[in-house]
Amino acid sequence: IQLTQSPSSLSASVGDRVTITCRASQGISSYLAWYQQKPGKAPKLLIYAASTLQSGVPSRFSGSGSGTDFTLTISSLQPEDFATYYCQQLNSYPRTFGQGTKVEIK
Amino acid sequence: EVQLVESGGGLVQPGGSLRLSCAASGFTFSSYEMNWVRQAPGKGLEWVSYISSSGSTIYYADSVKGRFTISRDNAKNSLYLQMNSLRAEDTAVYYCAREGGSIFALDAFDIWGQGTMVTVSS
Numbered sequence: 001i002q003l004t005q006s007p008s009s010l011s012a013s014v015g016d017r018v019t020i021t022c023r024a025s026q027g028i029s030s031y032l033a034w035y036q037q038k039p040g041k042a043p044k045l046l047i048y049a050a051s052t053l054q055s056g057v058p059s060r061f062s063g064s065g066s067g068t069d070f071t072l073t074i075s076s077l078q079p080e081d082f083a084t085y086y087c088q089q090l091n092s093y094p095r096t097f098g099q100g101t102k103v104e105i106k
Numbered sequence: 107e108v109q110l111v112e113s114g115g116g117l118v119q120p121g122g123s124l125r126l127s128c129a130a131s132g133f134t135f136s137s138y139e140m141n142w143v144r145q146a147p148g149k150g151l152e153w154v155s156y157i158s159s160s161g162s163t164i165y166y167a168d169s170v171k172g173r174f175t176i177s178r179d180n181a182k183n184s185l186y187l188q189m190n191s192l193r194a195e196d197t198a199v200y201y202c203a204r205e206g207g208s209i210f211a212l213d214a215f216d217i218w219g220q221g222t223m224v225t226v227s228s
Binding site: 042045093 | 141150152153167168205212213215216218219220221
């Protein structure tokens with residue numbers, strides 16, 4: 001299963017609403033997770049089961065979708081949110097990741 | 107504190123071997139499925155291998171199948187990745203990651219180690 005994220009990168013300002021999409025090449029139900037990765041650090045789980053917020057993750061992060069189309073939304077971008085975001089499918093093996101979306105400061 | 111700590115990375119020549127270890131602490135290791143994920147310099151995340159909590163079920167990415175072997179020792183709270191016939195394209199940071207799975211109703215990689223760098227070069 002291939003995952004295609006869009007955009008590959010974006011520039012945004014603090015306070016902006018940011019939306020990242022992830023499209024699967026075939027249906028994966030709700031078996032999708034979103035991760036945040038900062039330079040030199042391990043990925044951090046943000047959302048699983050497409051829309052369930054991981055414990056400790058700020059509520060400005062939200063996820064939606066099922067089947068083949070999914071969305072990660074940051075309602076009000078904060079300085080600490082500038083990072084690269086990856087989606088991952090856990091419907092089947094291999095456990096593929098999207099190519100990543102880099103969120104940069106405008 | 108729930109923690110995963112990888113070790114064993116380093117510089118190895120093409121065709122060589124390396125064994126990575128991942129030490130788990132702060133949780134019941136034997137209850138969790140585990141994975142290895144790698145990231146080549148400047149690139150995205152690539153899933154490498156999976157092992158079930160008992161070790162009875164194993165999967166590999168096609169890119170490493172036949173060369174890498176995942177294993178675990180639940181008595182030692184440790185996960186391993188034996189890497190043989192290494193190639194330049196295996197150069198990456200290797201992460202171990204815990205998977206909650208259906209038992210914990212958390213199908214995702216919720217805990218990650220800090221990573222260990224593997225460089226394959228002559």
